[in-house]
Amino acid sequence: MKLFGIPFSPWTEKARWALDHHRLAYTFHEHGPLLGEWRLRRRMRQPTGPVTVPVLEADRxxxxxxxxxRYAEGLGHGPRLFPEGQLDALTAWNARSEAALAAGRALFMLGALDTPGGLAALVPPEVPAPLRPLVRPVVRRSLEALTLKYRMRDDTGRHEQLLTQTLDALATAVSPERPYLLGAFSYADIAMALVLQGVSPVDTSFMPVGIGGRAAWTQPRLAARYPALLQWRDALYAKHRRPPAA
Ligand SMILES: N[C@@H](CCC(=O)N[C@@H](CS)C(=O)NCC(=O)O)C(=O)O
Incomplete structure (x- = not known):
């Protein structure tokens, strides 16, 4: 099997965690946004319609x-991540996770576009100083394309509120005594743990921090408001995240 994804993307990490949990063999192929999309479309024979990563090439x-x-669950060797009879609850947590991840991504990208100096931080560190001002418009255009693709400006101003509501719901559902959303470790915990990647990234021994580094990926107000959730996420990783496949 081949997994195409972005190493620092929470969506990619959700899929990798599930595949690794079930000890499945796959190769990981790094996807570059925009240009990479064109290559992936050719490979998938999908010239039109939305394409996002992760995508897995397997029997289909x-x-x-x-x-x-869910596909990994059917093939897998690890304890179940989709417990019997709880698919509705699990799907609801995943929907919350998706909405909160999209809000986190919007906060990050609109912040970079709308804050003075925000774009400069996203120019890769290996670009030499004299070239950096030339690269900034390219970064701007890439971010603007993504804000349009995901319609981020439709909800400007509501992103932080949505993220906060989701984290409040998580904070009432887990505690050190009750560390699992569905009573035992499941995909619901994975989906919600990854929401915290845009609040304060997990240790880089588990996954890399994205462009802009730790500072760009941290929301200081939210990190200060939810320290117990960050501890919950870190404990979950320490206990349940198997090392990724190559
Ligand atoms: N619902 C999808 C969402 C995936 C998603 O939004 N992927 C983003 C990750 S940043 C992506 O592909 N971005 C690159 C692009 O749009 O070109 C999933 O769970 O796999």
Whole structure:
């Protein structure tokens, strides 16, 4: 099997965690946004319609992290991530996770576009100083294309509120005594743990921090408001995240 994804993307990490949990063999192929999309479309024979990563090439193409995790569950060797009889609750947590991840991504990208100096931080560090001002418009255009693709300006101003509501719901559902959303470790915990990647990234031994580094990926107000959730996420990783496949 081949997994195409972005190493620092929470959506990719959701799929990888499920595949690794079930000890499935796959190769990981790094996807570059925009240009990479064109290459992936050719490979998938999908010239039109939305394409996002992760996607898994197996007996057919699996085009969404949740779908990939369910496929892994059917093949897998680890304890179940989709417990019997709880699919509705699990699907609801995943929907919350998706909405909150989209809000987090919008906060990150609109912040970079609308804050003075925000774009400069996203120019890759290996670009030499004299070239950096030339690269900034390219970064701007890429971010603007993504804000249009995901309609981020439709909800400007509501992103932080949505993220906060989701984190409040998570904070009432888990505690050190009750660490699992559905009573035992499941995909619901994975989906919600990844929402915290845009609040304060997990240790880089588990997954890399994205462009802009830790500072760009941290929301200081939210990180200060939810320290217990960050501890919950870190404990979950320490206990349940198997090392990724190559
Ligand atoms: N519902 C999808 C969402 C995936 C998604 O939004 N992927 C983003 C990750 S940043 C992506 O593909 N971005 C690159 C692009 O749009 O070109 C899933 O769970 O797999």
């Amino acid at each position: 193409w699996y085009r969404d992290s949740f779908e990939i995790a």
